Amino acid sequence: WSLLSTGDSLLAATSEGVYRIRFSRPGAPPGGGESVIIRHITAQPAYVLHRVPGDQHRVWLGTGGGLTSLVRAPGTGPNPGQWKIERRFPGITREIRTIAHGTGNCLWLGTETRGVLHVEFPGGLEGKVNVSVYSGKHGLPGEGMRVFNAAGRVWFASKSYGLYTFDSNARRFLPDTRLGDLFAGGSRGVYTIAEDSRGRIYMHSKGHNFLAVPGENHTYRILSQPLKHMPVEQVNCIYPSPGGQSAWFAAHS
Secondary structure, three states: OEEEEOOOOEEEEEOOEEEEEEEOOOOOOOOOOOOEEEEEOOOOOEEEEEEOOOOOOEEEEEEOOEEEEEEEOOOOOOOOOOEEEEEEOOOOOOOEEEEEEOOOOEEEEEEOOOEEEEEEOOOOOOOOOEEEEEOHHHOOOOOEOEEEEEOOEEEEEEOOOEEEEEEOOOOEEEEOOOOOHHHEOOOOOOOEEEEOOOOOEEEEEOOEEEEEEEOHHHOEEEEOHHHOOOOOOEEEEEEEOOOOOOEEEEEEO
16 A cells, blocks of 8 residues: 655555565665565554654554554664554544655545545644544535645545645635646545656546656646556555656556
């Protein structure tokens, strides 16, 4: 469901939990005699991994039963830098499919069934949390919503109705026309969004893949032809390579 590079290894969120994948000799060239080590970190179904901004040793995890934080403990020996569960949040029990960080010390959580959750940490990550629920009465469609970070902001996506933006003053959601009317709320659904290191935005929408290339005055040029021959029904995760030369698509085909 989700992939996250942690520098020396790769974390993978799957229906069987989170796995850590690394080479026995970090930095060794492919075919150089290294072996792949896979370790099971959590057992509960896991859907999204999201790095805590400014912290290389913490990761947010969305699961079938809510929100969890993972922490990497320093160490040496055969299994250095082991990841483990740091905290579960009892007040957040919905199935969390996507996570995005907002301004300040807060998170947006996308749910599978209805709306989004806004989570604030007034006392830091180890203190009390404040949770606000946004759904149909706040301008969202009556279905699960997905949230993503791209282009320095949070994107709110409905798989049936497209993109929305949050008006923090009115505390309501409005159709988001940043990528044009085609994807604005109420039109074409959007399921997955990912930004590469060049500022381009990959999207999956109703069995088709698109690439939004940034232009002048915060506009985007939408391309579909380069990705047209990828016969996938649903893309769950898009993982752009660090250099921006390629992207991986994890999909139901």
